[in-house]
Amino acid sequence: MGTKRNALIGLAMAVMALGPSAAAAPPLEVTRRDQRDIAVTIYNGNFGLVRDVREISLSTGVHDVKFMDVATQIDPTTVHLRALGDPAGLKVLEQNYEYDLVSSQKLMEKYVGKRVRLYSSDGTFNEATLLSTEGPVFEINGQIHLGHSGRLVLPALPDNLVSTPTLVWLLRNQVGGGQRIEASYLTGGITWKADYVLVLNATDDRGDVTGWVTIDNKSGAIYDSAALQLVAGDVHRADDRRRVTKMMELAASPTAGAASREFVEEGLFEYHLYTLDGRTTIKDNQTKQLALMSASDTRVDKQLIYSGAQEYYRNQYGVPIANQKVGVFLELKNSKDNGLGLPLPAGKVRVYKADSAGGQQFIGEDLIDHTPKDERVKVKLGNAFDVVAERTQKDWKKISATVYEVEWEIALRNHKAADQTVTVIEPVPGDWQVLSSTLPWEKVESHTLKFVASVPKEGATKLTYRVRIRF
Secondary structure (H helix, E strand, O other): OHHHHHHHHHHHHHHHHHOHHHHHOOOEEEOHHHEEEEEEEEEOOOEEEEEEEEEEEEOOEEEEEEEEOOOOOEOHHHOEEEEOOOHHHEEEEEEEEEOOEOOHHHHHHHOOOOEEEEEOOOOOEEEEEEEEOOOOEEEEOOEEEEOOOOEEEOOOOOOOOEOOOEEEEEEEEOOOEEEEEEEEEEEEOEEEEEEEEEEEOOOOOEEEEEEEEEEEEOOOOOEEEEEEEEEEOOOOOOOOHHHHHHHHHHOOOOEEOOOOOOEEEEEEOOEEEEEEEEEEEEOOOEEEEEEEEEEEEEEOEEEEEEEOOHHHHOOOOOOOEEEEOOEEEEEEEOOHHHOOOOOEOOEEEEEEEEOOOOOEEEEEEEEEOOEOOOOEEEEEEEEOOOEEEEEEEEEEEEOOOOEEEEEEEEEEEEOOOOOEEEEEEEEOOOEEEEEEEOOOEEEEEOOEEEEEEEEOOOEEEEEEEEEEEEO
């Protein structure tokens, strides 16, 4: 009996020697103040990769650690933690993500059915029971009160509410003292896009190109003095409806900001990586612009294109099809000898040209896809004003149940003070053969017929061709 009693006393003394922290040590809070480095890689698909390095001090053993100030739209299933000094010395036993953030509405919801205080302007208060947040509704001394004109004071912050999004880990540490840890994770709500400005010269054959990166951060975190990288390409991600819904619910509205840096491009797998040569701060709810590229005196090919449609060959048309639009396009080669040669991320190209007084005027915009070097970029600006087209079906015959002959006349009229060249593109269905044509023609694809027509200034040109089609 004495031996057992002595053992219990020894155990109690050992626990006392460890101090109160051994029984219920408060979690170690690691905040943005402990941050030593931050790197962000942003993708086109409204998500980013965050690598957050912070310094902590832990004794050996098992600890609760709160890693605070992470992105609101973090995907907790993607979190990876490692110790930079000795990766094997730190092990995650359990991980929780707490994102039930403090707000007046949530605080009130947590206290429904509980006692609170209602203070009046003179400093007096009433003890009350919160019955509902709608109104709100209180019970005071057996009476029901709707609304209140004073201050509602709650006794404490509920345990299940946090002021900032927080990762909570149960860690087993084998290396005592200070060390740096890196938490990496994917977050939604942050994306980037490319925007380009093309300024044409007076003759429409040269231009200056400037590219901008626009970053939109609604992830719920600040990335202070971050190393920034951008990935251009179509990165596939498995669909997760719950994660997407949560990110949409947490999204906020952007504000404006601006900065200017240069990017270094490199290939990455089947994508392209653009690395900022310095660091930048990306605030939460901020739209930031950074310079991507610039080129001057780039050769530009202006094109007037008139396009038909396949159904023109299947039906009879009794009257001319008048005032058909002629599209205006610009094409440039993304090559080094043309002042470019950088893989261009997908984005919007806006085109400007100076008027007679020297002021730059907006003349059109278009979206371009990811464009590798040495490929061509084609931008549609709109439709020509002074070059018009009219289509007339001169003949239509049904030779048999599957064979037709169709003859078209296309009148191109130029009201400008300079000669114009119009490319006519005719999509032709079935198995077809050109029987006659007043202009040279080219079969550019299996179902595409192409003509190039010169239209004199203040004049007109007519193209007539006949085609036999077998369906």
